[in-house]
Amino acid sequence: MRAVALILGVTACYSPAREGVCSVACTTECPSGLVCGGDGLCRATDELDCSSRPDAGDAGDAGVDVPPGERCFGHDSPPYLRVCLPPAFPLVESLELTGFTLVETDNDAACTLLVGPTSGEICVIAAESLAVQSGAVLRAKGVRPLMLLGASQLAIRGIVDVASRRGGGVGAGANPPGCKLTNAGQSTGGSVGASGGAGGSFQGAGGKGGASVVQLEGGAPDGAMTAATAFRGGCPGGAGGSTAQVGPKGAAGGGAVYVLTGGMLSFSGTINASGAGGNPAGTQQGGSGGGSGGLIVVESATQSIGTTATAFALGGGGSTGGGDTGGGTPGNEPTGPTSFA
Structure with missing residues (x-):
């Protein structure tokens, strides 16, 4: 594994916004605990006017009280995160x-762990100026989601890959505790055909599992989230129905990556947070559901988006069920923004 030079030992923190600070216009009155500043914005009694602060104008800092000496990035509004x-x-x-970089978010020494209010620990790769160069692949997998933080600037010219793959590991932050148990296909316990598991759901509902030849209903998907309420990855598909042997396990959902900079984002590469394709079924077993797509969040003060830039978080395809004399085929896995499984 290629080493990533990042000095560790200091844990960053999340700093929630104080309601009303630098976000409420005033002439004389302000919310409780605040006073009207000379610039016409409410501020805390012991702080400078909002327009006079050293951090005024930083990306994501407008309307937010910044602790003295800290540098803050992003917005405190889920699934967005504010990092100080x-x-x-x-x-x-x-x-x-450059080249190939593998980040194991569970324990990689390149990570600085942050504790968020809703999303648990996050693996952060940070620098004043951060770049994934052309031809490079940054592959991240493991329990924790990934954040790329370029304090002043960030460039993605290569590939950032947090997708899950059958046999290739679970993408960073995929299958979080908030996922419901996706419904598996129905089992028979004998030699007749079992039904298929449902596809994983996230911000879109997964597909229903296929029925078996003996008319056993396939697994029903969970409902879709109306909006992402936390920075997290996607959810797994349902297992295929069993016969005398246990059916195939459901595929993993896609991972989660947060791209954050207080300055310019230059993006001409690829970000992939897709789910894995279903695992192949054995003889007479039901096919397993593909994993849902994951989550890609991008925040920057300014952007330069190239014509080759692509970002996608598609769901994986379900596998086919097994026949009388042989197993099924694995589900397709997305390789681009239009390669629907």
């Missing part, structure tokens, strides 16, 4: 990723 670095946080000046 302590004054002594030792960011490397420049980090350029």
Whole structure:
């Protein structure tokens, strides 16, 4: 595995916005605990006017009280995250990723762990200037989601890959505890055909599992979320129905990646957070459901988006059920923004 130069030892924090600070216009009156500043915005009694603060104008800082000496990025509105670095946080000046970089978010020494209000620990790769160069592949897998933080600028010219793959590992942050148990196909316990498992659901509902030749109903998908309420990955598909042997396990959902910079984002590469294709069924077993797509979040002050830029988080395809004399075929896995499984 290629080492990533990131100084560790300091944990960043999340700093929630104080309601009304620098976001409520005033002439004389403000919400309780705040006073009207000379610039016509409500502020805390012990702070400068909003327009006079050193951090005024930073990406994501408008309307938010910033602790003294800290550098803050992003917005505190799920699934967005606000990240504040302590004054002594030792960011490397420049980090350029080339070639192939594998990040195991569970324990990789390249991660600085942040504890968010709803999403648990996040693996952060951070630098003042961060770049995934052309031809490079940054592959991240494991329990924790991935965040790329370029304090001043961030460039994605290569590939950022947090997708899940059959036999290739679970994408970073996929299959979080908030996922419901996707309905499996019905089992027979004998030699006749079982039905298929449902596809994984996230912000869209997965597909229903296929019925068996003996008319056993396939697994029904969970309902879709109306909106993402946390920074997290996608959910797994349902297992295929069993016969005398246990049916195939449902495929993993796609991972989650957060791209964050307080300055310019240059994006001409690829971000993939897709789900895995269903695992193949054995003889007379039901096919397993594909995993749902994951989540891609992007925040920056300014952007330069190239014509080759692509970002996709598609669901994996379900596998086919097994026949009388042989097993089924595995589900397709997305390879591009139009390669629907």
